[in-house]
Every structure is written in C-alpha cells, then in structure tokens.
Amino acid sequence: MGIGIFQMRKNNGFTAPEFLFIVFMIIVITIVLIYSYNKYTKKLKEEPKPIIIKLWNVCEQYHQQTGVWITDLDRLLEQIEVEREFLDRWELQIIDNPPQKIMAISTKKMELGKGIRIIYDIRTKKWSEVKSGDRNQETGVRRQKSGDRNQETGVRRKKCPIKFSFISAVHLV
Incomplete structure (x- = not known):
C-alpha cells in the first residue's frame, strides 16, 4: 500500500481529484514548454x-x-x-x-x-x-492559400481570433 497523494486502491484506480491533478500538471507542463519554445524561436529570429x-x-x-x-x-x-x-x-x-x-x-x-x-x-x-512556404522562391510573390479568399467574390476571409489559453487547454483534455 502506497503512502501519499497517489495511493492506488485495489481495482479502483485513481480517485477523481488525483486524476484531475495529473491532468492539470500535464497542462501546466505543456503550457510552459510552448511558452519556452515560442520565446526561443523569437530569439533566433531576432x-x-x-x-x-x-x-x-x-x-x-x-x-x-x-x-x-x-x-x-x-x-x-x-x-x-x-x-x-x-x-x-x-x-x-x-x-x-x-x-x-x-x-x-x-x-x-x-x-x-x-x-x-x-x-x-x-x-x-x-x-x-x-516563412519558407509563403513565397515563391524565384519570384518572391506570396503564394495564395486556397482558403484565403472566397472563390466567387474574391473577398479575403478573416482568420479566427481564438488564441490558445489555459481555459481552451482544459477543454481539449
């Protein structure tokens, strides 16, 4: 029998609070890694x-x-x-x-x-x-993505303003 917050029960697995704690820790670690990666890439581009x-x-x-x-x-x-x-x-x-x-x-x-x-x-x-895929290497002209414009009207579509946040990360899990 284990001691501490993660005690295994016979044939019952983890309790709901223990499971939520594990999920929360995974989310926090993921957010920290994404932030660190973005900071690193920004530094390289500077x-x-x-x-x-x-x-x-x-x-x-x-x-x-x-x-x-x-x-x-x-x-x-x-x-x-x-x-x-x-x-x-x-x-x-x-x-x-x-x-x-x-x-x-x-x-x-x-x-x-x-x-x-x-x-x-x-x-x-x-x-x-x-970015490397945004322009034609020979002409330098920006490539048009298929989803950028409505084919009939030619009107440019707006991108979704939703950004990644802790709340959206919780909903993903």
Whole structure:
C-alpha cells in the first residue's frame, strides 16, 4: 500500500481529484514548454536584425562619402564584425540599387529550418518576416492559400481570433 497523494486502491484506480491533478500538471507542463519554445524561436529570429542595421549604416555612410550606393555584401561585411557561425545560419541580400530592402534568409544550418526571411524595409523602417512556404522562391510573390479568399467574390476571409489559453487547454483534455 502506497503512502501519499497517489495511493492506488485495489481495482479502483485513481480517485477523481488525483486524476484531475495529473491532468492539470500535464497542462501546466505543456503550457510552459510552448511558452519556452515560442520565446526561443523569437530569439533566433531576432538574431539577424542588429547585423542588418549595421549593414544599412555602413551602406548609408559609404553613400554619404562617395555619392555611390554600395551593394557588394563582401565589401560591406569586411567593415562590420560578423561571426562565421552567423553567416553559416543566415544568407544576407541587399535588394535593389539604391537599396530598398535588406533581407536575411535562414539556411539549412539554422535550427528553425531553411527559408525563413527577415526583411528590413529601408523606406518604411519596418521589419517583416516571411516563412519558407509563403513565397515563391524565384519570384518572391506570396503564394495564395486556397482558403484565403472566397472563390466567387474574391473577398479575403478573416482568420479566427481564438488564441490558445489555459481555459481552451482544459477543454481539449
């Protein structure tokens, strides 16, 4: 016979409070794991932003000094300190001349996978992220998902505003 909260009864299994406690603990652990994973992935996606800003600053300084826009990444990277590991995980690109956007594309060595694009729009000074499956690799045009628009009217469907929470997790179990 066991001692403590989880005493097994002969042929009866766990009591309802014991079972609910176990379910509650599983839910709490799941929520903590999801939160930790989301925090980790956000941190990985923030990695190229300081490098992109440094690239833009060097590019802008060069233009102010010479009147010419430099878009040669090798020359730009020589002027800023970038770790080799970073360049193994991210491929950098400058779009257009004069530069309109600077983009970092994750490589297969990146923990989150290949093809995630972190884009800095120089004109608007805003960041955007494009996942690997969202754009055509050759044209850069966003792929339309089959459920995005009503086929007859062309009106874009709104996404469901329901978010994962503790209450919805309890209802799932």
